[in-house]
Amino acid sequence: MKAFIQVMLAVAFTAIVSVSVFADKDKVKKEITFADDTTVNGTMVKAGDYELKFDEQTGEMNIMRGHKVVAKATARVETQTAKARNTEYRIVSNELVSVTLGGSNKQLVLSSSSTSGSQ
Template identity: 45%
Template sequence: MKAFMKTTFATLLVCALFSIGAYAGDKGKTEKKMVTLTDDIMVNGTLVKAGDYEIKFDETAGTLSILRNGKVKATAPAHLEQRTDKAKNTSLRTVEKDNLAQLLGVTFGGWNQDVILGTSSAGVAGSQQ
């Protein structure tokens, strides 16, 4: 009976360690934040009207999605670029083009990297919204 208990305990311990490892391995792969757009904004060719949205970055897929009520309104390829310091707040990086704000990237509060739209790692300049 003692051998059975030891084997059962060891099996449970191994399962617990694998579960923790799997959970920790997924951490940071996806980030979601609620934002309020005060103006309409263009995201990868899609017009997103002003309002409350969820911004979701999937690092594994390399995509940034804009969702409203669980439905994807816009999506764009995105990548990470290193910051010199941790961001204090979540903010959107935009540029004005043809009298309409174009989304260039997202900074998530507490991150030391920026999410930049596009697949290259070329530098991007713009204003904070």
């Protein structure tokens, strides 16, 4: 009976771990360091170390310091031809434009924060 309980606990633990792995499959966490003050979707982010969290399902990207969300943006995933060695970001006119994820072939391209009403 004791062996049966141990086997059942092992099976339950494996099932829980499998579910948590699949649940986080579409979520990305990366460390990012801004050398200079940078604007992310209209929010000024001071130079320093942050954590980038991205949810592929919703397209929501958060720049976090500790447990506090410092800036939010919407981004889409573009697949690159080769894997990037390091996480890199692209800034144009002090505005974060994209983040290439180190160790993958994914690039997060931020939606434009400045939209025009006329076409």
